[in-house]
Amino acid sequence: MAGIDQLGACMVVAAVVATPFGIGDAGTAFVHPLWLLWLLWGIGVGVCSSVIPYASDQLAMARLPRSVLAFLLALLPASSTVIGLVVLGQIPTWRDIIGVATVIAGVAIRQEQPDTS
Incomplete structure (x- = not known):
């Protein structure tokens, strides 16, 4: 299937x-x-x-290439935070913002290692 x-x-x-x-x-x-x-x-x-x-x-x-998909999926917490703020009036704390930024930064700076096998 x-x-x-x-x-x-x-x-x-x-x-x-x-x-x-x-x-x-x-x-x-x-x-x-x-x-x-x-x-x-x-x-x-x-x-x-x-x-x-x-x-x-x-x-x-x-x-999509794996790196592009990973970056787009890493943006999901940020888009969810913005939607929560705009639609539901949920104001993110500094811890929330730092957590979202850390996830995005981690995916953005990670580089795929070349296959040596």
């Missing part, structure tokens, strides 16, 4: 495993007048938080 197919299979397994834990609360949600809107929001969150990022990772891993 290709990477995208494996990702799809994993998402189906995750949905089947998680459904029994939420089915009890879901029953009460379906009687609420805004349940369809909540369902659409939930689908949107699922697509934006799982499907798009994981599918993008799978496609990028197949096409």
Whole structure:
């Protein structure tokens, strides 16, 4: 199976495993007048938080050099910090900022060793 197919299979397994834990609360949600809107929001969150990022990772891993992919993945904590600040109003502490900068710097200065075998 290709990477995208494996990702799809994993998402189906995750949905089947998680459904029994939420089915009890879901029953009460379906009687609420805004349940369809909540369902659409939930689908949107699922697509934006799982499907798009994981599918993008799978496609990028197949096409980008390892160093470029590593640097882009190292930028994820920084983009998450900015989104948390802008969207959620979460102000990062100095420790948070230093941690994000350290991860990015570590990936940026690391050089791949030539294969000697």
